[in-house]
Amino acid sequence: MNTPQDPKNALASPLASRTGSLVHAAVRSRLVWPAVALIALLVTNVVKSPNFLSIRIQDGHLFGSLIDILRNGAPIVLVALGMTLVIATRGIDLSVGAVVAISGAFALSIIGGSDNPNSMGVVLGAVAASLVFALVLGAWNGLLIAVFGIQPIIATLILMTAGRGIAMLITEGQILTVSSAPYKVIGGGYWFALPASIIIAAALFALVAILTRKTALGMLIESVGINPEASRLAGVSSRVIIFMVYTFSAVCAAIAGLMISSNITAADANSAGLWIEMDAILAVVLGGTSLAGGRYSLTGTLIGAFVIQTLTTTVYSIGIAPEITLVFKALVVIAVVLLQAPRTRAGFARLRSRKGPSVPSAPREKAIVR
Amino acid sequence: MSAPTTTRPSKRPTPRPNPGGLGTGARMLLSSRYASVLVTLLLLVATFAVGSVRYRGFLSGQVVLNLFIDNAFLIVLAVGMTFVILTGGIDLSVGSVVALSTMIAASLLQSGWSPPAVILTVLVVGTTLGFLVGLVIFYFDVQPFIATLAAMFLARGLCYVISTSSISIVDPFFVDMANARIPLAPGLRISPSVVVALAVVAIAFAVLHYTRTGRTVYAIGNGGQSAMLMGLPVKRTKILVYAISGLCSAIAGVLFTFYTLSGYSLTAVGMELDAIAAVVIGGTLLTGGSGFVLGSVLGVLVLGVIQTIISFEGTLSSWWTRIVIGSLLLVFILLQRALTPRRR
Numbered sequence: 001m002n003t004p005q006d007p008k009n010a011l012a013s014p015l016a017s018r019t020g021s022l023v024h025a026a027v028r029s030r031l032v033w034p035a036v037a038l039i040a041l042l043v044t045n046v047v048k049s050p051n052f053l054s055i056r057i058q059d060g061h062l063f064g065s066l067i068d069i070l071r072n073g074a075p076i077v078l079v080a081l082g083m084t085l086v087i088a089t090r091g092i093d094l095s096v097g098a099v100v101a102i103s104g105a106f107a108l109s110i111i112g113g114s115d116n117p118n119s120m121g122v123v124l125g126a127v128a129a130s131l132v133f134a135l136v137l138g139a140w141n142g143l144l145i146a147v148f149g150i151q152p153i154i155a156t157l158i159l160m161t162a163g164r165g166i167a168m169l170i171t172e173g174q175i176l177t178v179s180s181a182p183y184k185v186i187g188g189g190y191w192f193a194l195p196a197s198i199i200i201a202a203a204l205f206a207l208v209a210i211l212t213r214k215t216a217l218g219m220l221i222e223s224v225g226i227n228p229e230a231s232r233l234a235g236v237s238s239r240v241i242i243f244m245v246y247t248f249s250a251v252c253a254a255i256a257g258l259m260i261s262s263n264i265t266a267a268d269a270n271s272a273g274l275w276i277e278m279d280a281i282l283a284v285v286l287g288g289t290s291l292a293g294g295r296y297s298l299t300g301t302l303i304g305a306f307v308i309q310t311l312t313t314t315v316y317s318i319g320i321a322p323e324i325t326l327v328f329k330a331l332v333v334i335a336v337v338l339l340q341a342p343r344t345r346a347g348f349a350r351l352r353s354r355k356g357p358s359v360p361s362a363p364r365e366k367a368i369v370r
Numbered sequence: 371m372s373a374p375t376t377t378r379p380s381k382r383p384t385p386r387p388n389p390g391g392l393g394t395g396a397r398m399l400l401s402s403r404y405a406s407v408l409v410t411l412l413l414l415v416a417t418f419a420v421g422s423v424r425y426r427g428f429l430s431g432q433v434v435l436n437l438f439i440d441n442a443f444l445i446v447l448a449v450g451m452t453f454v455i456l457t458g459g460i461d462l463s464v465g466s467v468v469a470l471s472t473m474i475a476a477s478l479l480q481s482g483w484s485p486p487a488v489i490l491t492v493l494v495v496g497t498t499l500g501f502l503v504g505l506v507i508f509y510f511d512v513q514p515f516i517a518t519l520a521a522m523f524l525a526r527g528l529c530y531v532i533s534t535s536s537i538s539i540v541d542p543f544f545v546d547m548a549n550a551r552i553p554l555a556p557g558l559r560i561s562p563s564v565v566v567a568l569a570v571v572a573i574a575f576a577v578l579h580y581t582r583t584g585r586t587v588y589a590i591g592n593g594g595q596s597a598m599l600m601g602l603p604v605k606r607t608k609i610l611v612y613a614i615s616g617l618c619s620a621i622a623g624v625l626f627t628f629y630t631l632s633g634y635s636l637t638a639v640g641m642e643l644d645a646i647a648a649v650v651i652g653g654t655l656l657t658g659g660s661g662f663v664l665g666s667v668l669g670v671l672v673l674g675v676i677q678t679i680i681s682f683e684g685t686l687s688s689w690w691t692r693i694v695i696g697s698l699l700l701v702f703i704l705l706q707r708a709l710t711p712r713r714r
Contacts, residue, residue, distance in 0.1 A: 092515070144700075148704065148707060149707065150703055150704075150707065151656065151657075153460070153515050154650075154656055154703060155703075157643065157646065157699070158696050158699050158700050158703070159696070160643065161640070161643045161647065161692055161695055161696040161699060162692055162693045162695070162696025162697065163696075164640075164689070164692060165689040165690065165691070165692030165693040165696065166693060168687070168689035168692075169687075169689055169690075169693070172687075173687055173689065269689075274639075278519065278523060281519070291513060291516055292513075323527075323530035323531055323534055324527070324530070324531060325527075326523060326526055326527030326530055327524060327527030327528060327530070327531055328527070329523060329527070330520055330521075330523035330524035330527050331524070333519075333520045333523060334506070334520045334524070337506075337510075337512055337516055337517070337520060338506065338510055338512070341510035341511055341512050342510075342511050343509065343510050343511050344510060
């Protein structure tokens with residue numbers, strides 16, 4: 001076809017085939033559906049309010065609906081980030097909502113109890129203390145699951161049950177409101193014209209992406225999720241990996257908790273982080289990470305988290321009663337779970353092979369991996 | 371799954387004369403499948419004894435009966451959960467279904483439906499929801515906790531759709547049911563809800579121990595594959611347990627409306643955890659195959675006694691309940707691990 005005599009053709013053709021295969025890969029990728037959903041939601045918003053995408057600069061800060069989505073989505077991104085690694089090891093962490101409540105309550109109780117809530121040192125100390133507390137809570141989950149071998153759902157259920165009680169204990173049943181300028185920055189302030197929460201979430205996301213994809217860590221996590229016993233026999237210390245992901249998940253939840261409490265300058269032990277575990281699981285599942293463990297996609301989780309946040313924003317902006325959001329989310333979860341189910345996938349595969357056996361299945365499997 | 375079941379008979383020592391005289395009875399009790407229920411019974415007696423020693427007026431018949439009155443809905447919920455957990459599954463949607471039941475009941479009564487029609491509708495909705503969850507779990511091979519998590523979302527969302535504010539119930543039948551007390555003896559009374567709850571327990575007990583369905587439930591928990599190979603109706607039974615759990619949640623929802631006389635979409639948040647905790651404390655294995663409905667009732671009573679102690683204490687805040695329940699859950703799960711070291 002492309003003879004070397006024709007230099008123009010020789011240059012163009014590989015390029016064309018490369019873009020062709022890119023489109024092909026994109027269509028087959030697991031990321032395509034969440035991405036389509038995200039774009040569809042954004043388009044809906046633009047149709048409804050044409051200046052939806054506009055971002056303006058005011059007092060040196062960026063403002064706009066997109067920035068709002070990014071900022072409000074930051075806690076979900078963080079919790080979902082930790083949840084992705086947990087789910088990749090074939091686990092689940094139901095306690096993140098409780099950890100969100102505890103960390104906000106703990107930090108605010110320290111700041112509120114100090115003499116000078118506006119001092120930077122006090123705030124840094126409070127943040128550090130609640131992160132350490134979260135580390136302990138995560139280690140507790142990890143201990144139960146990795147060392148005692150309790151099923152993840154049950155082990156984290158314990159902290160989910162007791163956790164809100166602990167948060168109530170810290171706040172003494174009150175809603176703590178503390179005004180502290182340095183603390184307010186975490187969830188409501190700006191760094192370099194961008195909301196600080198976006199930068200924090202992005203930094204942590206990048207750190208995890210580099211740590212798991214540029215080192216063997218990601219592969220080890222996946223191997224534990226695919227077959228814990230086999231990876232143990234292959235010399236992977238499954239217990240350490242499992243212990244680590246639960247600890248990390250709790251720390252992520254704690255940072256999210258700090259953001260939420262800082263944004264509203266209050267710690268509400270009852271409603272802070274309520275159902276955030278559902279949002280996080282939904283983000284992970286939407287992002288194409290299988291609940292059966294193994295391969296995971298951080299980018300998918302990121303897209304999934306923003307789909308959820310945009311959905312919430314859209315529901316408000318197009319005037320649907322916000323009460324319906326939960327039903328809508330539930331229907332989305334059900335649809336995604338059913339589409340992901342092995343039975344459905346097998347059914348689709350059978351349909352495809354009936355249509356034409358010409359497509360070899362091996363490349364498709366490869367495309368699905370990432 | 372099947373490996374531990376096959377090794378188990380060889381582990382159990384054959385009965386032989388016991389020269390130590392510790393009593394074969396005691397040894398049998400410790401090694402038998404009733405051991406965990408006995409532990410729960412001891413715990414119940416112990417917590418009750420603690421309460422009786424600490425507070426005057428705690429050791430009375432009416433306090434015991436109040437445990438049943440205040441927890442009638444939880445008993446029904448725990449019964450349904452026992453069925454599900456016996457098959458090795460879990461149902462996280464029960465709390466939301468209770469809330470949905472209260473909302474449906476309250477809103478239908480508000481629009482003038484007659485009480486029997488309302489109760490029937492609630493029961494049908496709950497059972498249908500459970501049945502659908504069962505279908506999803508079985509036909510699509512979805513893990514139970516994910517399917518029931520989605521159902522939990524859905525039911526809670528439907529509550530919000532009905533109304534976000536609390537609807538109070540003024541229907542004379544419901545008010546009568548809330549206030550009626552059946553005298554048992556001088557100074558001892560129970561509510562009609564308790565009768566309903568105990569009837570549910572009795573029916574569940576009969577189904578689990580005297581019918582084929584009950585034996586199939588236990589067989590599935592001990593290994594679905596072997597149950598299938600034995601020719602038991604695994605499919606039907608697996609779907610059935612979720613329908614049963616849905617029905618029980620709906621009954622619990624009706625009892626809960628009798629108790630609170632209102633429908634509110636944020637009610638019963640976290641009640642699924644109480645139900646699971648009651649079942650686990652009652653000695654049912656979370657991996658399935660072993661446990662008793664009566665154990666779950668004991669579990670509910672333990673939770674009730676703890677709540678009563680905390681309310682008698684007065685200075686202790688209600689959030690301690692959650693912490694204590696969490697700790698108890700932990701202790702019993704660790705106990706389960708210790709009692710069944712081979713099961714994974």
